[in-house]
């Protein structure tokens with residue numbers, strides 16, 4: 577089992593055991609509503625974790641970008657280009673990298689096991705955009721930071737890219753019906769909710785297509801573009817094939833046991 581899974585399991589186990597203990601054998605009678613206090617206290621730990629994630633996801637790459645600039649590391653710190661061009665190129669190259677990273681997570685079985693928990697979601701809305709295994713998040717941060725050093729991407733490019741990636745991931749997973757002409761127009765350049773929804777199909781061909789998150793061009797250039805789901809947007813099945821009996825919304829299962837599931841499709 578993964579170390580993070582064990583730690584989380586121990587933490588949650590202790591909360592349940594001690595919670596039962598203090599409920600069955602209280603030392604003092606509570607003055608306030610337990611439910612209200614727990615919402616606040618647990619809300620804070622969730623917020624703290626989100627802030628920590630934000631720090632790792634944004635402050636760290638920006639620090640690394642500044643550091644590689646000081647050290648004169650990476651492509652763009654060694655060629656002289658006007659700074660707006662460096663920013664635009666860096667954002668585009670980082671986006672291409674994220675496309676390939678996503679594609680490789682589908683191709684290599686051990687990585688697919690991690691990434692599959694994103695695909696186990698049987699519905700599709702903006703919350704699906706947040707559904708990633710912590711190890712996948714860690715690996716993506718690692719890959720991205722190495723890329724920032726090799727590219728010599730300026731801090732401004734990193735900030736723009738992070739905001740774009742997070743914003744577009746939420747947008748792409750949103751359960752919004754966009755007017756067809758708008759979808760068609762946006763798709764020339766950007767990934768739309770309908771385009772990424774195809775990627776969440778239970779059909780293998782559709783699931784292993786449309787890997788892009790920001791620019792739609794990568795799927796077209798690298799021949800992984802599927803324009804529409806074969807069964808249409810209303811009837812298409814979302815999730816993983818043969819997963820009806822699996823507890824795909826069980827948090828603990830997703831972190832550990834889901835990774836052991838045989839690879840189907």
Ligand SMILES: [Zn+2]
Nearest residue numbers: 678682691775
């Ligand atoms: Zn995927």
Ligand SMILES: [Zn+2]
Nearest residue numbers: 694749772775
């Ligand atoms: Zn997705």
